[in-house]
Amino acid sequence: MNVNKKDILGISGLSAEEISSILDAASVMKRIILSGQKKTNYLRGSTVLTLFYENSTRTRVSFELAAKYMGADTVNINVSASSVAKGETLADTGKTLNSMGADVIVIRHNMSGAPHLLAKHVNASVINAGDGMHEHPTQALLDMYTIREYYKSLKGLKVAIIGDIYHSRVARSNIIGLIKMGAKPVIYGPSTLIPPEIEKMGAEVAPTINDAIYQADVVMGLRMQLERQKNALFPSKSEYARFFGMNQVNMSLAKKHALWMHPGPVNRGVEMTSGVIDGINSVINEQVTNGVAVRMALLYMLAGKENNKDVKYKASLVSLPVQEVCV
Amino acid sequence: MKILIKNGIVVTDEYKKRQNVYIEDEIITKVKENYEAEADVVLDAEGAFILPGLVDAHCHLRDPGYEYKEDIVSGTRSAAMGGFTSVACMANTNPVADNKTVIRYIIDKANREGLVHVFPIGAMTKGLKGEELSEIGEMKEAGIVGVSDDGYSVANSSVMKKVMLYANMFDLPVICHCEDLNLAEDGVMNEGALSTEMGLRGISKASEEIMIARDILLSKRLNVPVHICHVSTAVGVEIIRNAKKNGVKVTAETCPHYFTLTEKACEGYNTLAKVNPPLRNEEDVEAIIQGLCDGTIDIIATDHAPHHIDEKNVEFDKAANGLVGFETALPLSYTALVKAGHMSMMELVRKMSTKPAEILKIDKGRLIEGKKADITIFDPNVDYTIDIETFASKSKNSPFHGFPVSGKVVVTIVNGRIVVKDGKLLD
Numbered sequence: 001m002n003v004n005k006k007d008i009l010g011i012s013g014l015s016a017e018e019i020s021s022i023l024d025a026a027s028v029m030k031r032i033i034l035s036g037q038k039k040t041n042y043l044r045g046s047t048v049l050t051l052f053y054e055n056s057t058r059t060r061v062s063f064e065l066a067a068k069y070m071g072a073d074t075v076n077i078n079v080s081a082s083s084v085a086k087g088e089t090l091a092d093t094g095k096t097l098n099s100m101g102a103d104v105i106v107i108r109h110n111m112s113g114a115p116h117l118l119a120k121h122v123n124a125s126v127i128n129a130g131d132g133m134h135e136h137p138t139q140a141l142l143d144m145y146t147i148r149e150y151y152k153s154l155k156g157l158k159v160a161i162i163g164d165i166y167h168s169r170v171a172r173s174n175i176i177g178l179i180k181m182g183a184k185p186v187i188y189g190p191s192t193l194i195p196p197e198i199e200k201m202g203a204e205v206a207p208t209i210n211d212a213i214y215q216a217d218v219v220m221g222l223r224m225q226l227e228r229q230k231n232a233l234f235p236s237k238s239e240y241a242r243f244f245g246m247n248q249v250n251m252s253l254a255k256k257h258a259l260w261m262h263p264g265p266v267n268r269g270v271e272m273t274s275g276v277i278d279g280i281n282s283v284i285n286e287q288v289t290n291g292v293a294v295r296m297a298l299l300y301m302l303a304g305k306e307n308n309k310d311v312k313y314k315a316s317l318v319s320l321p322v323q324e325v326c327v
Numbered sequence: 328m329k330i331l332i333k334n335g336i337v338v339t340d341e342y343k344k345r346q347n348v349y350i351e352d353e354i355i356t357k358v359k360e361n362y363e364a365e366a367d368v369v370l371d372a373e374g375a376f377i378l379p380g381l382v383d384a385h386c387h388l389r390d391p392g393y394e395y396k397e398d399i400v401s402g403t404r405s406a407a408m409g410g411f412t413s414v415a416c417m418a419n420t421n422p423v424a425d426n427k428t429v430i431r432y433i434i435d436k437a438n439r440e441g442l443v444h445v446f447p448i449g450a451m452t453k454g455l456k457g458e459e460l461s462e463i464g465e466m467k468e469a470g471i472v473g474v475s476d477d478g479y480s481v482a483n484s485s486v487m488k489k490v491m492l493y494a495n496m497f498d499l500p501v502i503c504h505c506e507d508l509n510l511a512e513d514g515v516m517n518e519g520a521l522s523t524e525m526g527l528r529g530i531s532k533a534s535e536e537i538m539i540a541r542d543i544l545l546s547k548r549l550n551v552p553v554h555i556c557h558v559s560t561a562v563g564v565e566i567i568r569n570a571k572k573n574g575v576k577v578t579a580e581t582c583p584h585y586f587t588l589t590e591k592a593c594e595g596y597n598t599l600a601k602v603n604p605p606l607r608n609e610e611d612v613e614a615i616i617q618g619l620c621d622g623t624i625d626i627i628a629t630d631h632a633p634h635h636i637d638e639k640n641v642e643f644d645k646a647a648n649g650l651v652g653f654e655t656a657l658p659l660s661y662t663a664l665v666k667a668g669h670m671s672m673m674e675l676v677r678k679m680s681t682k683p684a685e686i687l688k689i690d691k692g693r694l695i696e697g698k699k700a701d702i703t704i705f706d707p708n709v710d711y712t713i714d715i716e717t718f719a720s721k722s723k724n725s726p727f728h729g730f731p732v733s734g735k736v737v738v739t740i741v742n743g744r745i746v747v748k749d750g751k752l753l754d
Contacts, residue, residue: 089641090639090641090642091640102593105514109642111642111643111644111645112525112526112527112528112596112643113525113526113596113642113643114642116595116596117596117640126426131526132526132527132644133526133527133528133529134525134526135526161512169526172523172524172526195522195523195525196518196519196520196529197519197520197523198521198523200520200524201520201524202713213691242660246731
């Protein structure tokens with residue numbers, strides 16, 4: 001593994017080689033998860049803090065479990081009950097947590113760029129667990145991991161990303177990552193939810209949902225962020241489902257063994273019908289497992305750097321058989 | 328006190344010539360080649376330009392109410408350092424400058440403690456709310472030189488119409504911040520590829536252009552002059568150009584940041600580059616320069632907008648809009664416009680001194696015998712990089728730190744009194 005970074009703020013800061021080595025490491029981590037004896041001590045003595053300014057279940061739990069499986073101590077900071085609620089600035093919160101000796105701070109924030117601000121003020125490694133409408137790098141890594149596990153390589157794959165692209169940090173991180181890995185992202189959604197000049201990021205905008213799905217190797221649905229729709233960007237949930245939703249009929253246009261993905265949580269019957277969510281091509285639950293593996297790999301790469309004095313382990317983790325890395 | 332300025336080149340909006348300038352007490356008494364007379368102070372301006380003191384038609388002094396950002400003392404010191412001898416300050420203070428009491432406070436404090444002339448601009452509407460006319464007549468008596476709800480647009484066209492009609496009765500310029508707030512929504516930077524990539528809400532150029540067009544249409548219908556603030560887009564320039572061609576009484580301003588920076592300055596979530604209207608694209612910068620050159624844009628204002636570091640050291644969405652401008656405006660404009668070959672120094676003097684005074688209808692912006700001695704000496708031969716730590720302003724929120732420029736203000740004279748000498752404030 002040769003990712004030498006203080007922070008993981010976005011996919012945009014990672015090279016294709018770095019993404020590959022993270023995914024390679026994640027496959028080792030996945031074997032640890034599946035081995036039954038999940039507890040390791042790679043990060044013993046390290047502290048991982050999760051600082052979530054937005055509600056989240058899966059991402060937060062995923063990070064916490066990843067840290068615990070790696071042997072780190074974890075603390076979850078409940079923002080609404082903390083000094084943040086008393087008006088403390090992000091920079092000050094960061095400095096405080098830093099002074100307490102945090103090794104990694106995992107931050108989710110409703111404002112784009114907040115992790116970048118935090119990273120400037122702390123020595124701890126910062127992992128972006130989703131910032132505003134900007135990036136959600138660990139989600140894109142787990143998505144790419146999931147795709148790669150099936151197809152072995154991402155090169156040349158058509159990946160349709162469908163839904164509320166405008167508000168979606170998942171879409172942005174995936175577009176950036178998929179292009180770096182040689183895949184072809186094609187996006188589709190209501191025109192009011194397609195951000196301006198998105199094609200300059202390298203994604204093709206499909207004219208219809210059928211064009212987007214046709215012959216796709218992967219179809220990724222995005223969560224309709226109903227809580228962000230204060231400006232009436234589409235008329236109703238039923239109209240959305242009718243024109244922009246994924247169902248078994250339009251999904252049949254994809255390749256026969258295409259992967260059906262969704263970052264969750266799903267609004268059943270809005271962006272996807274239950275037939276798709278629970279369909280035979282759906283890998284939504286595997287994405288969740290892979291999320292823990294990817295986060296274990298990232299935590300190891302960041303926190304393992306200084307704390308794990310056993311250089312032999314660090315250098316050769318990828319090639320180790322599962323039994324050896326387990327404790 | 329008698330001051331003789333020797334060996335410099337006088338540049339006004341009409342000519343550029345090697346002349347000496349003689350000042351007796353408050354008055355310029357001689358502007359003449361090789362003129363010599365006995366003086367208490369002789370200033371050697373060898374190689375430098377002697378200009379009529381700069382006039383800024385648009386700044387924020389933050390006093391009363393936001394003295395932690397700036398006040399009339401620090402603001403006018405900063406203005407003097409930038410070569411401005413007259414500044415017009417906007418009404419978004421706390422309380423809002425929408426009544427004669429606040430206007431009198433500003434004028435009194437400026438007279439007592441200010442280093443340069445301060446001309447307050449009164450709010451168009453009470454509390455800048457865009458609903459009811461403020462007491463424009465009483466404020467005129469107290470000393471305002473124009474009306475503006477700067478920071479906001481008057482969304483209601485009927486209210487705007489009344490403002491134009493009423494202010495015109497008092498011979499006051501109507502100074503419009505143009506922004507359709509419904510369209511701008513909660514945007515924080517220019518809308519486009521970069522806002523998409525950064526995941527920040529964009530402000531459509533159309534939100535500015537729609538209001539420019541509306542205010543021009545009202546001005547045309549009512550046959551009342553209107554002044555458009557801080558133009559930032561190519562289409563905005565085009566709308567104004569056409570209006571002028573059609574005889575509409577419109578004048579327009581832009582600011583140095585709109586012809587020296589693009590939205591790229593926001594990269595890395597740089598809150599120092601967050602400003603309203605937002606920094607735009609390359610083609611807009613080119614159009615602004617073109618508009619300045621062909622006379623579509625009449626003046627350059629600073630929109631000096633000081634903010635405390637705590638208001639910038641936050642998430643981009645939360646950061647305050649604006650940047651300090653007094654101490655960078657002339658070097659930036661000289662470098663980007665004159666040195667780059669787009670316009671003459673005379674034209675720049677017109678845009679930063681003579682014309683803004685004309686628009687505000689104040690007796691400033693001329694370097695001729697018999698006028699009050701407001702003079703700026705600018706040495707164009709100094710190359711350096713901007714250092715925010717040298718600013719006299721209380722606030723240092725400038726995206727230009729480290730920016731290479733040419734030209735430095737070496738002397739500022741206000742009413743015959745030297746306030747800046749050798750590029751330093753005289754205290």
